[in-house]
Structure formats: C-alpha cells, structure tokens
Amino acid sequence: MSAMAERDVTGNSLGDAASSAGAARLEDRDGTAVLHVEGALDLALAPKLRQLAERAARQRPELLVIDLTGVTFLASAGMAELVRAHRATAALRVVAGGRITLRPLELTRLTDELAIYPSLSAALAAR
C-alpha cells in the first residue's frame, strides 16, 4: 500500500475551511493502521473517528497512526477522541504538523501524553 503519495503539509491553510465538513478513512500499511482525517475534526466527525479507531484496534496493528495533516479545525470533541484512542491502543502516534492542530494540543497539554510527529513519513519511519 506504499504506493500512496505521502504529503508532508505542515502549514495548514484556512482557504477552503468554510465548507470543510470532515472525513476519515482507514488504511492498512503492512501491519500499521493509518487513520487519515481531513477537514473539520469536531462533534460531527468525532463519532466516525471513534468508529474507525476501534475498528483499527480490533485488527491489533503493531502501530496506529492518526494522521491529522489534512485537518482544518481541531475541536475539543476531536481531541477527546485522540485521548480515547491513545488509552485504548497500545501504540498510537499522532501526526500534527501545522499550527491548526498543534496549538489546541499544546493548550490542553495533550502533547504530554500523545506521541506527536510532524509528518506521516516521520511517524512511519520512527520504528
């Protein structure tokens, strides 16, 4: 599955955020579950993230990576799901490169608890 192009976008833009209802999908990369999240990670998308994180956990991957690179708004509801996934999964890594995702994680000091990486390639490489 490594054919998929990796994106190392660190400067999130708000340009198209107005209509950015979020989306999430799960990908299996040779035993690593990668959960890609895009758009607004708020109350509307949080249940979907939980569902996919739980599905990923059932397959007992060596590693679960939640990739927030494409996230344009990280609300508390989204952060609550990151904490839940972290406590339910043995090895969770979170990709949060830009200010839009990092700042809320810093203000809530979830950076103390979550393993945060600046890019998906960094999260996958550090094994």
Added chain:
Amino acid sequence: MTARPGFDAVRRAFVGPDGTAVATEVRPLGPAEARAVLGDHVAVAVTDRPILENLVPGKEITHAVAVGNGDRGALVYTTRDAGELSTLVADAIEAATADLAGTVRRLQGEAVVLDALHSTGRELTAQLDIDRIVQDATDAATKATGAAFGAFFYNLVDEFGESYTLYTISGVPREAFARFPMPRNTAVFAPTFDGTGTVRSGDIRKDARFGKNAPYHGMPAGHLPVCSYLAVPVISPTTGEVLGGFFFGHPEPDRFTTRHEYLADGIAGYSAIALDNARLYERERTLATELSRSMLPVAPPTPGLDVLTRYLPAATGSKVGGDWFDVIPLPSGATSFVIGDVVGHGVTAATVMGQVRTAVRSYARLELPPSEVLRNVSELTGGLFGESFVTCFYAVHRPDDGTLTYANAGHLPAILVRPGEAPEQIGEALAQPLGIGTTFPQRTTAFPRGADLVLYTDGLVESRTRDLTLGIEWLLAGIPALLAAPDLGAAWDKLVGELTGGQHDDDIAVIHVRHRGEDGR
C-alpha cells in the same frame, strides 16, 4: 452484435420456402421503442413500413418480429423471402407466454409500487423538519393514490402543552380550503381522527355515516366535490397516539383501489415514523437548551468588583449544552471565577456540565486552593463520566492581599490587564483537561485596583473557519478599545459580533471582572 440466447428460437423460426433458415438480423429496442412497438404484447409481427423504416433505415425488410424482454426488446428481421411465417411466429410466442407475461407485468407493477413507496419512505424518514415532512408526505401520497386532491391534518403541541391542528394540501391551491373550518370528529372522520382504521369509499355520499352531523350534513357549500374518498390515520409507532390523518378525494366514483389504499397506508406509516423522529429530536433539543439555560447563573453582586457575563448558546441547536461559568462568593470574603466547557452536546453534555459545575462550587466553598479544587473535580469527573473531556479555568480573587490565584485544566488562557499595561495571557497550557489530567499547578499574580480579568470559552475565538491562534490575537487586539468604551456591555456585544462574524455554531461564554477597587488595599 451478440445475439442473446432468448432470440435464437425466434431467429430459427425464420425459414425460407425450402425449409432452411434464412439470415436474420437483430436490432435492439430501447425501453421507449419497446413500449411503442410492443405495447402490452410479448411478441408482435411488425408490418408497418414507416415503423420499420424508422427503426432500421434503408433496408427492404420482408419480415420482422418484435420481442419483448423486460423493459427492453429487440426486432428480429430479414430481408430475404421467408414465406408468411412472421405473424404465426408472433402469435405462437404470444400464446405460449400470455400467462407468464401477465404475471411479469403484474409483478413489475408491484415492484414499481414498492419502489415508489420505499423511496418516499426513505426521503420522509431522513428528515427532521416537521413542515417539510408533512408537505412531502401529502404530495407523495396524493400522487401515489391518483387523488384529485389530498390533505394531511396533523396535531402539534405548543409550548404550553396545548394541542392544535395544522394541515397541508396537495393537488389544489390551499385557498380552495381556506374558507372552511377544520374538519371535526364527525361520523365520517371519526375512524381517521380516532385512529381506528382506514376508510375507503367509491362514493362517500352514499356512505351510511355521511351527512349525519350538523351544521352542514355533508360537505359545506363550495367545498371541492368529493365522491371517491380515502382516509388513513397516522399513528405514532412509539406511543400509539394519533398524530394526524391523510384525506384523499376525487370528484368521480370508484377511483381508489386496494392498491391505492395500500400505498396510502404505507406512506402514512413512514410519515408516522418521520413525525415521531422530528418530535423526539425537537424535544431533546428543547430539553438541552432549557437545561443549560436553567443552570446558567446570574453573577451575584461582589463587593469591589464589577462582573459582566455573556452566554450565547450555539446558533445551531444540536451543539447546545456544554459551556458554563460561575461567580462564587466564598466564606472568607474571596470570590471564585469559573469558566468551563464540556465536550459533547445535547442532554448528556448539559447533564455532565451541571454535575461538574456543582462539584466545582462545592470544593470552592470549602476554600480549597485552585489546584486542589481542580484535582478533586478531575478525579470525580474521570470516575463519574468515564469518557468526559471537560476544560475549566478556576481563579480566586482575595481582596485582602490583592491577589489572583488560578489553575487551568486544559482551558484557553485568561486575559489579565493591569492598569497601564498591555493585555497579558495567563494560565496558558498549565494542565490537561478534567477527567484526563491528575495534577493542576496553580499560579498567583497581583490583581490590583483597576485591573481587568477576562475568561472565555473557545466559541469566541475559534470555529471551522477561524484559526484558534488568529482568533486569540484578534480578541487581544480588541481588548484595549473594549476597556476604554463607556458602556462595557455594548462593547462586548460589538466585539463578540466582530469576532464571530455574527455567526457561531458553538456556545460562547464570557466573564469580565473589573476590579473597581474601593474595597481593595
């Protein structure tokens, strides 16, 4: 083209005068062509020249048989001499398949009916807006029953618990009924309004129940003529309560069949589910709004301090319920300021908020230090609500030594403005949210006479379209003008409007404390 197996038998029937097969060709027919050529038949001999010329231009067709297959078909034809067999072939096919074709047509008809009912049901039950549900249902049912007009009378309950009835009309302008009073529970209407069953009549005027009630003894003068009549009650699947009734009319007799009745019953069933959903949704939303509003405090007068508060519930109701604030006078003469945000929405979030708020108040009244207040509440929160994520800023002002001591569980920083100084953010990223964190360090700072403290929730500074970092910068930039304004309340309303662009889909709560100072030292 690839000949389909079904047509081979037809092709083999084309034989020349010597008894050997003649070459045939197949021209597929689209649904519209098949209907035009075949009508209700499974097979017909096509002899009409213009039709043949239209389907297969430029060929001298000697014999042609059109054969139906589902909603499509094919024209099997030859340009050779093939005797006079084609009519016989068509007749033979028709005779052999007549029963089957009838059954297929009937089943196709049923499938169309079920498809229509199913898609109507799916559209109705996907909605939560009562006005749209009732109009869409009336339109769909009137169309499905072939009625000249249809009406849906439905019952609602207002905020005082009084029930009232509204109606929608389909097929004729609403004005056609505007002059008449609401139908009453007369003998004809009783089975519908009481929910006892469907009424279907070829001519309602001949029904024994018709015309029995004063003052009209039948239809009021000027009423649209109703001869064929069909009425179906709409009954809540959860409570068994009659939510309303569908009425269909037609000026000619015997227009409504058992199939129409079946369709009307089906749409009534879906309408009942949709209305139930809409009512439950509305009830939950109202409850959450009421609950969170009833729990919002009015800041009590505090000696030496001016306290201004703002609470704007989410513009979109589904997210209501998470934010709260409190101003708590303590026995020692100190005052606690609390602001917080519970993740989630609706009744659950409002309930958690109420309990967390009470817990904070209780520990505050014990005059525990801020870090201890938040630690205790965090333990309680984690145990009580398991999966909660609650942010909270807690600050205590002590007038005796002019200090402010605060702790912050994952909430946005507060803004402190000392006289003559630029706005300063305090308490940024001190600890994790309640229910997650275990230690909550506290800080103490001077809170002198003339100083201002602003606590707020995230709805003020961030949204799907506003980056948190920029939102906080804009808020800080707006503070000096706010403090200089003659009317602080109006200035806050203006600043909130500017920051949110007049729209907010999350709750917003603000506490602004101004140290007037006459009681301070």
